[in-house]
Amino acid sequence: MDVKSLTLTGAGELLARGDCTSVELVTAVADAIRRTDAAIGAYLTVDEESALSQARAADEARAAGRMGRLLGLPVAVKDVLNVRGQPCTCASRILQGYLSPYDATAVARLRAEGAVMLGRTNMDEFAMGSSTENSAFHPTRNPHAADHVAGGSSGGSAAAVAAGEALAAIGTDTGGSIRQPASFCGCVGLKPSYGRVSRYGLTAFASSLDQIGPMTRSVRDAALLLEVMAGRDPMDSTAVDAAVPPYAARLREDLRGVRLGRPREYFVDGMSAEVAAAVDAATRRCRDLGAEIVEVSLPHTEYAVAAYYIIATAEASANLARFDGVRYGFRAAGATDPIDMYGKTRAQGFGAEVKRRIILGTYVLSSGYYDAYYLSAQKMRTLIRRDFDAAFERCDALLTPVTPTTAFRLGEKTSDPLAMYLGDIFTVTANLAGICGLSVPCGADAGGLPIGLQILGPAFGEEVVLSVGHAFERSRA
Amino acid sequence: MTTEKRDSSDIDVAYVAHLARLHLTADERECFQAQLEQIVHYVRKIGEADLRGVEPTAHVVPIRNIFREDESREGLDRDEVLANAPSVILEQFQVPRIVE
Numbered sequence: 409m410d411v412k413s414l415t416l417t418g419a420g421e422l423l424a425r426g427d428c429t430s431v432e433l434v435t436a437v438a439d440a441i442r443r444t445d446a447a448i449g450a451y452l453t454v455d456e457e458s459a460l461s462q463a464r465a466a467d468e469a470r471a472a473g474r475m476g477r478l479l480g481l482p483v484a485v486k487d488v489l490n491v492r493g494q495p496c497t498c499a500s501r502i503l504q505g506y507l508s509p510y511d512a513t514a515v516a517r518l519r520a521e522g523a524v525m526l527g528r529t530n531m532d533e534f535a536m537g538s539s540t541e542n543s544a545f546h547p548t549r550n551p552h553a554a555d556h557v558a559g560g561s562s563g564g565s566a567a568a569v570a571a572g573e574a575l576a577a578i579g580t581d582t583g584g585s586i587r588q589p590a591s592f593c594g595c596v597g598l599k600p601s602y603g604r605v606s607r608y609g610l611t612a613f614a615s616s617l618d619q620i621g622p623m624t625r626s627v628r629d630a631a632l633l634l635e636v637m638a639g640r641d642p643m644d645s646t647a648v649d650a651a652v653p654p655y656a657a658r659l660r661e662d663l664r665g666v667r668l669g670r671p672r673e674y675f676v677d678g679m680s681a682e683v684a685a686a687v688d689a690a691t692r693r694c695r696d697l698g699a700e701i702v703e704v705s706l707p708h709t710e711y712a713v714a715a716y717y718i719i720a721t722a723e724a725s726a727n728l729a730r731f732d733g734v735r736y737g738f739r740a741a742g743a744t745d746p747i748d749m750y751g752k753t754r755a756q757g758f759g760a761e762v763k764r765r766i767i768l769g770t771y772v773l774s775s776g777y778y779d780a781y782y783l784s785a786q787k788m789r790t791l792i793r794r795d796f797d798a799a800f801e802r803c804d805a806l807l808t809p810v811t812p813t814t815a816f817r818l819g820e821k822t823s824d825p826l827a828m829y830l831g832d833i834f835t836v837t838a839n840l841a842g843i844c845g846l847s848v849p850c851g852a853d854a855g856g857l858p859i860g861l862q863i864l865g866p867a868f869g870e871e872v873v874l875s876v877g878h879a880f881e882r883s884r885a
Numbered sequence: 886m887t888t889e890k891r892d893s894s895d896i897d898v899a900y901v902a903h904l905a906r907l908h909l910t911a912d913e914r915e916c917f918q919a920q921l922e923q924i925v926h927y928v929r930k931i932g933e934a935d936l937r938g939v940e941p942t943a944h945v946v947p948i949r950n951i952f953r954e955d956e957s958r959e960g961l962d963r964d965e966v967l968a969n970a971p972s973v974i975l976e977q978f979q980v981p982r983i984v985e
Contacts, residue, residue, distance in 0.1 A: 711930060734978050774904060781928065788934060
């Protein structure tokens with residue numbers, strides 16, 4: 409059975425018709441992982457035995473007449489979400505050996521619809537990075553070119569979907585960590601609006617920015633996974649109590665009456681001409697599908713990366729204080745007192761990028777610097793939100809590149825963290841403003857590396873963003 | 886702590902790492918000092934913007950406490966939770982001696 413280009417929806421239809429069983433499906437995906445993953449490094453752990461037993465249970469449930477929107481369908485999960493009984497290392501040595509005692513809400517909802525938990529995907533340590541080179545265990549390679557990065561931080565999820573090692577995967581996005589690797593690997597990635605999906609059971613990086621979202625082979629699959637995961641949760645006070653529309657059923661195939669904005673600040677000097685050309689061509693195609701294209705301005709875009717790296721690291725420095733060698737994971741040997749134990753444990757447990765961000769975050773919150781950095785960044789966040797509010801008065805969604813370039817080479821930016829940060833310019837704004845964003849493949853460069861189209865929509869505007877993505881995707885098929 | 890005199894707006898990596906309870910090697914101190922000076926210089930760009938009279942945004946959605954009925958319910962299993970701890974004694978987390 410060939411699972412290389414099978415969508416989640418397509419596999420669901422095969423199961424519903426009785427053309428295959430969940431056990432056959434899971435076996436085929438596990439075989440693909442065995443054949444391919446040594447060269448890609450998309451996974452940190454694959455528990456085939458557990459996945460097969462979940463698949464058998466799903467096949468029995470189906471035979472007994474039970475239903476589920478994801479019944480028997482395998483899904484890979486980024487190693488930052490708790491899945492009961494599985495490791496959750498966050499690709500860090502500090503969490504080596506940890507086994508989750510509970511399910512994240514998003515995971516519990518996938519399971520409640522019958523999804524099979526297949527394995528845990530690689531990532532930048534604690535989701536800090538844009539290339540998955542910051543994994544403490546191994547980097548993930550781009551399935552389209554092995555000497556290029558998969559993007560990050562959800563690089564394992566993106567590569568697994570693109571390489572045929574997963575039908576769909578779950579990622580997280582704090583500053584572009586779903587959309588950028590989706591763009592680099594040529595799959596679909598959705599960052600939901602802040603508050604759309606509960607963060608309970610997600611190991612926090614920057615709590616006011618983090619969101620969980622789907623990474624898939626079709627926009628329809630992303631819509632399906634979102635409608636399963638979304639909604640209010642008593643365990644997360646930031647999960648908004650707003651109705652969850654049947655996103656998949658509401659996808660449109662034409663764009664008549666839709667207004668799409670082209671923000672001029674997202675087409676800048678120094679970006680790849682091939683990326684700009686691909687996004688321009690995608691914009692024309694959306695116009696051909698009936699959309700009206702308007703020019704808009706997001707004037708504070710140039711400050712977004714600075715505001716983001718102040719706010720994200722400040723929150724991270726507080727969130728990562730919990731990794732102290734007391735309650736879970738790694739503890740350094742030979743400490744004489746608790747303070748010494750914290751310092752040694754964190755020194756040996758965290759990688760370089762995590763240390764840099766903890767130091768930067770601690771610095772911007774420290775006495776005498778708070779107003780100049782953190783408070784100013786929060787004020788800038790207000791201005792960036794207002795930019796989007798004004799833009800969305802003139803249009804329903806925005807069309808932009810996901811990244812200024814296609815996937816870069818492994819090692820190209822590892823010694824220059826600032827250069828790595830600057831590549832996040834088109835994605836961090838959505839997290840700061842709390843709006844939703846979708847990355848959809850829209851072409852490739854001369855070297856065959858994928859290019860992504862970013863569709864940004866207002867907060868809780870997933871319906872329009874998914875419809876634009878679906879219509880565009882269908883028009884290319 | 887570094888003894889070298891710095892501009893008051895410069896980041897002192899050794900001092901901040903101490904605040905963060907993060908031991909650094911000499912190589913790390915040197916490397917992070919150079920990298921973070923460059924990053925701090927970049928993010929200082931935020932000060933060029935006119936932010937007078939702008940309210941800060943801490944969170945993009947209005948957050949309210951979620952209350953539930955005051956009834957006891959199952960927590961996590963103690964043995965399962967303690968199994969993740971690096972050192973356990975008498976069903977509690979064990980740490981190095983704090984008080985002499």
